[in-house]
Amino acid sequence: MNGIKVENISFSYTEGQPVLSNIDVHFRQESTAIIGQNGAGKTTFVKLLKGLLKPATGNIYVNGMNTQEYTVAQLAKQIGLVFQNPNDQIFKHTVIEEVMFGPKNIGQSTEEARQNSLLALEKIGIVHEADKNPYDLSLSDRKLVSIASILAMKPPIIIFDEPTMGQDYLGKERLKKIMKDLRAEGVLVLSIIHDMDFVAETFERTIVMNQGKIVLDGPTREVFSHEQLIRDVYLELPHATQLGKQLGLKQTFLTVDELINFNRKKQ
Amino acid sequence: MTLYVKQDSLIHEIDPITKVIYAFVAALLPYILPSHTVALIVLVISIMLLVVGKVFRKIIPLIGLSLFLIVSLVIIQGIFRPDNVTPLFHFGPIIFYKEGLSYGLLLMLRVINLLCAFGVLILTTKPDDLIQSFIQKGMSPRIGYVIGSVLQLIPQMSATIATIKDAQRSRGLETEGSLLVRIKAFLPLIGPVIMNSLISTRERSIALEVRGFNAKQKKTFLHEVHTYKYAKVIQAVLILIFIFAILWRIFL
Numbered sequence: 001m002n003g004i005k006v007e008n009i010s011f012s013y014t015e016g017q018p019v020l021s022n023i024d025v026h027f028r029q030e031s032t033a034i035i036g037q038n039g040a041g042k043t044t045f046v047k048l049l050k051g052l053l054k055p056a057t058g059n060i061y062v063n064g065m066n067t068q069e070y071t072v073a074q075l076a077k078q079i080g081l082v083f084q085n086p087n088d089q090i091f092k093h094t095v096i097e098e099v100m101f102g103p104k105n106i107g108q109s110t111e112e113a114r115q116n117s118l119l120a121l122e123k124i125g126i127v128h129e130a131d132k133n134p135y136d137l138s139l140s141d142r143k144l145v146s147i148a149s150i151l152a153m154k155p156p157i158i159i160f161d162e163p164t165m166g167q168d169y170l171g172k173e174r175l176k177k178i179m180k181d182l183r184a185e186g187v188l189v190l191s192i193i194h195d196m197d198f199v200a201e202t203f204e205r206t207i208v209m210n211q212g213k214i215v216l217d218g219p220t221r222e223v224f225s226h227e228q229l230i231r232d233v234y235l236e237l238p239h240a241t242q243l244g245k246q247l248g249l250k251q252t253f254l255t256v257d258e259l260i261n262f263n264r265k266k267q
Numbered sequence: 268m269t270l271y272v273k274q275d276s277l278i279h280e281i282d283p284i285t286k287v288i289y290a291f292v293a294a295l296l297p298y299i300l301p302s303h304t305v306a307l308i309v310l311v312i313s314i315m316l317l318v319v320g321k322v323f324r325k326i327i328p329l330i331g332l333s334l335f336l337i338v339s340l341v342i343i344q345g346i347f348r349p350d351n352v353t354p355l356f357h358f359g360p361i362i363f364y365k366e367g368l369s370y371g372l373l374l375m376l377r378v379i380n381l382l383c384a385f386g387v388l389i390l391t392t393k394p395d396d397l398i399q400s401f402i403q404k405g406m407s408p409r410i411g412y413v414i415g416s417v418l419q420l421i422p423q424m425s426a427t428i429a430t431i432k433d434a435q436r437s438r439g440l441e442t443e444g445s446l447l448v449r450i451k452a453f454l455p456l457i458g459p460v461i462m463n464s465l466i467s468t469r470e471r472s473i474a475l476e477v478r479g480f481n482a483k484q485k486k487t488f489l490h491e492v493h494t495y496k497y498a499k500v501i502q503a504v505l506i507l508i509f510i511f512a513i514l515w516r517i518f519l
Contacts, residue, residue: 047433050437052433052436052437071436071441071443072433072436072437073436073439073440073441073442076436076437076438076439077439080437080438081437083430083433083434083437085430087459087462087463087466088427088430088431088433088434088459088463089431089434089435089438089459090458090459090462091454091455091458091459091462092458101438101440101455102438102439105438105439105440106439135462149438150437150438153438153439
């Protein structure tokens with residue numbers, strides 16, 4: 001069964017300045033958003049999950065594999081990470097080859113890799129760009145290429161780092177759908193994200209990090225009901241939630257649709 | 268990437284140009300006057316300045332780095348110098364001569380002296396201040412920019428390379444192991460590095476241009492370079508010593 005088990009880990013880049021301390025958490029199936037102020041330790045945390053960094057104390061098990069005992073490349077089959085900046089990975093001359101690089105690395109045959117890559121590009125809506133040079137695409141489309149390049153590897157766990165950055169409404173809707181489809185296929189989806197509306201509309205579970213610790217962890221609706229705590233860590237509530245509060249409603253609303261439906265029923 | 272150490276000391280207060288002059292004069296003196304005493308005196312002065320500047324400990328690893336060169340200089344001169352005549356001691360069949368060792372020692376003093384003299388400059392001067400002083404003295408801002416960006420580029424590039432390595436390892440690329448594995452990993456790693464630096468070079472030049480880098484007007488400077496009270500006096504003394512040394516060498 002898919003899952004990441006994080007057992008009481010701590011981590012620091014320089015001694016005496018802990019970046020993460022005593023994190024103990026278990027990811028099962030729920031799609032999970034990781035939110036927090038800049039510098040809260042989110043990126044460091046996902047790098048640890050991915051095995052790019054190894055915890056100073058404690059253990060992380062990705063689908064039962066202890067990250068301390070495997071190389072990043074070996075873990076790549078189990079867990080995919082979409083980096084923030086697509087320029088950090090693109091080196092092939094065509095989009096399709098770029099997307100096929102990962103799948104081929106983890107042992108898919110060329111034909112298999114091509115199929116999976118086309119499928120991923122299709123899903124993400126840029127299959128018509130397959131033969132273009134990635135650097136001729138806009139940055140937001142290049143970001144989609146980097147997402148497709150992970151999807152094509154078909155890992156059972158996918159982590160996104162700031163996927164909505166630079167995406168317009170359409171791009172975000174597409175991402176939302178991709179994440180929900182992945183969830184439906186049984187893929188464990190985690191994401192670092194700053195767009196609270198996107199969090200509210202997409203994720204079942206939300207983790208709030210602050211100064212290297214998890215300060216809130218629970219179903220997204222419950223997390224956003226802690227208005228004061230969210231403010232204390234310098235985050236803001238999703239717009240629909242804010243509006244609901246300002247209308248003096250007791251429930252915590254996550255999406256505009258929820259709010260509208262609620263009002264309709266009342267009338 | 269800079270060796271500059273932020274400290275509060277007399278040496279840090281001295282303006283960059285004076286320190287540049289000191290570095291050159293101190294580095295050249297032992298060559299103009301090739302005696303052990305001169306080299307030793309200059310070296311002691313440089314070390315004293317480093318101590319006053321509270322950066323003496325930072326020079327030790329730099330000297331350590333060049334130790335291999337220094338030691339091999341002494342050994343080779345001690346054994347093979349052509350005017351070797353007086354044997355001093357021997358290890359088995361290898362004989363060390365007095366003349367060679369003495370010359371090797373002088374070379375060693377010169378190298379350490381060079382390091383310490385420039386250490387005074389580099390360890391106590393912010394690169395930005397140094398570059399700005401040169402530009403104010405009339406150096407082209409373009410050259411100043413090139414020097415400044417090289418200093419910035421190296422740490423920036425190594426950070427980019429680390430990220431790229433992470434990104435490719437995340438896609439199942441093995442980067443460690445046999446030579447073949449490493450060769451295979453080269454292209455996926457170097458490709459994005461080059462693309463990234465080309466892109467950032469273009470963007471940086473645009474960013475510079477929109478802020479009037481090539482404007483023809485006389486420029487003002489954001490930071491006021493602190494002037495040191497005795498700068499002119501020290502500079503004059505240093506240059507006098509330098510001229511005196513040359514004259515000494517020629518006429519005596």
